[in-house]
Amino acid sequence: MAKLQVRGARKAYGATIALKRGDMVLESGEVHVLIGSNGSGKSTLCKIISGSVRPDAGEVIIDGRPVTVTGPQMARELGIGIFYQELSLAAHRTVAENISLARLPANAGVFVDHAAVGATAERYMAPFADVLGDGFAADTPVVKLRADQRQLVEIMKTLATEAPVLIFDEPTSALDSAQVERFFDVLRKLRGEGRSIIFISHRMDEIFAIGDRVTIMRDGETVTTMALSDADHDMVIRAMVGGQEALIATGNADDEGTRRTGKTILSVQNISGPGFSEISFSVAAGEIVGFGGLHGQGQSSVLRALFGASRRQAGTITLNGTPYTATAPRAAIRQGMAYISGDRGHDGVITDRPILENVTPVHFLRNRLTFAFPGRLRAAVLPALQALRTKYATLSHPISSLSGGNQQKIVIARWLTDPPQVLLLDDPTKGIDLATKTELFALIRELAEKGMAIILYSSEDSELLTNADRILVFSGGAIARELTGADRTRYNLYHAAYEAA
Structure with missing residues (x-):
């Protein structure tokens, strides 16, 4: 009998369908990988299992019994623990307090049992002892830790739930190779004890190193499940792409070549800053350059640095052949830069x-x-x-x-x-309907035809393939590959992103 099953899960937010049909079978004693491109529905499916999202349709079955997961507390009672992409730590609490946050031990049911909290922390820190790094201790406030150390605390916090079903949504994104291997040692031990683990990662080597089976999602639907022992990298990527391997850009190679021979408006040479390093590229008048790759690989950081919203630490930028030194958005605007963010609540509306x-x-x-x-x-x-x-x-x-x-x-x-002279688009269509997206991209192409230089980052691969003349694929804060002309295919985009990761 399967430990956990999900059948026909569906979730929509207004006109936006986050999950069309999510199906999954998780066995006892396995690490089950969940993979798919940005926006494929992976995280939504996991949030349904963990109770933080209520599905519009479908069912969740645990140990053969249908259950209604009404919220995170219910999920914990049902034996489900989850590591979210967005860390949920209490920044000003200690490492020990955060590890036990889900169920703080108490004396007489009233006062926190600090001795028990400390003992729990030591227990879950022990397997990672040699990779924790300087300044990591049970009594260290989380706010003082590095990004990789905070991620380890979140992992320990999830492990401390002792849940029979554990979900890890990109738990290794900030970890180095030694930390990843130590974490995998822990997962292998749990698998040997019969625990069931759902593991989401965009790193192909990790998937094959730790996974037993993989479920592949595409465009909000589960498309297949296969044993990783019977698969290879190319087979997994082709399943993610499906039949959409061909070029789907609106322009052709001749159009793109013509645009690239136009006057260079923006030239970027070896810039580095928080979240990116050694970035070089140029944008010509009338050209749309796409920033692709997995989410959070430095694309937005580069755009914000170009706009002066964050400091770059090295490199040179020229705008129309003259040095561009804007260190604040006000100066960038006056020099002809524009920045549109998809996070309109934070970066847009007043x-x-x-x-x-x-x-x-x-x-x-x-x-x-x-x-x-x-x-x-x-x-x-x-x-x-x-x-x-x-x-x-x-x-x-x-x-x-x-x-x-x-x-x-x-x-x-x-x-x-x-x-403006240069338009920086930072995932501009996030959270808007299809009709509005269509209108926006029609306008963007019209602006390019009038000679504007445009950089487009989108978390939706189809938007890049449909609109960008060139695609720079980012991985780990660097440009891993440039796709031009007939190379602009969904397969090449996925292959560059996942293999580089």
Whole structure:
């Protein structure tokens, strides 16, 4: 009898379908790998199993019995522990307190048993003793730890649940090779004890090193499950790609070659900074350069550094042949840079303010305006709003009155009112509907045809393959491969990303 089964799980957020059909069978005493490209539904499936997301359809079966996982507490009671991609540590609590956070031992059911907390910490730290690094101790506040050390604490916290079913969603992303091998030793021991483990990773060598079977997801659906002993790297990647190996870009090789022979607008040489190193590339007038690869490999960090939102530590940048030294967004804007983030809540909208105030700040800055004349401002922003087919009642309404897609259009119109020389797009369509995406990319191609230089990072591979003239595949904060012309295929994109990882 399988330890855990998921049948026909489905989850949608409005018009966005995060999971069309998730199926999985997890046996006792196995490490079951879950793999798929960005947005394939892996994390959503795991969140359904762990109770942090309620499915719209489907069932979860544990030990042959259908269960309703109503929340994380219910999942723990059912014997499910999970490591999330986004760490859930209490930064100002100690390592020991974080490890026991899910179930703090108490004296008389009231006071925390600090001796028991310390003993638990020592127990789960012991297997990692020689790879913890300097400054790591049971009484160290988590806020003082490095990224790899914090990730180890999260792993220990998950192990401390003692759950029969453990889910690890990209647990090795910040670990070095020695730390990964020690973690795998722990997983092998748990597997030998009959525990059941779901393991998500984008590193192909890890998948084959630790996994027994692999379930492959594509476009929100489970497509196949196979024994890793009967598979190889190429077989797994082809299953991820399916029948979509051919070039699907809208342009052809001749168009791309013509654009690349145009005037170089932006030249980047050997820049390094937090999350990336030794990055070099150029963008010509009228060219769309794509940043591809797995999520979190330095793409967004490079874009933010170009915009002056984070400091670069080395390298040179030229804009139209002259040195570009913007160390803050204000200076970048005045030199002709624009940055559009998909995280409109954090980097885009000015909450609780009118639409007009949200769409005009860049126009104010670029034109060095001192006084606001609403009539003139409306006339200035209307062409960009109309080009994006933005729906709103009046510009005096609060931006919160708009749908998510129209809020993002307001953010985009902010930058296009006074067209920039270089447009930096940081996953700009995240969380917006298909119709809005289509309109946005039609506009992006139109801007490129008018000579704008554009850099596009997207977590959706199809957006890059459909719109980018070249794709720079990132891995570990560096450019692993450049895909041009007929090499711009889904297979090559996956192969470059996963093999490099």
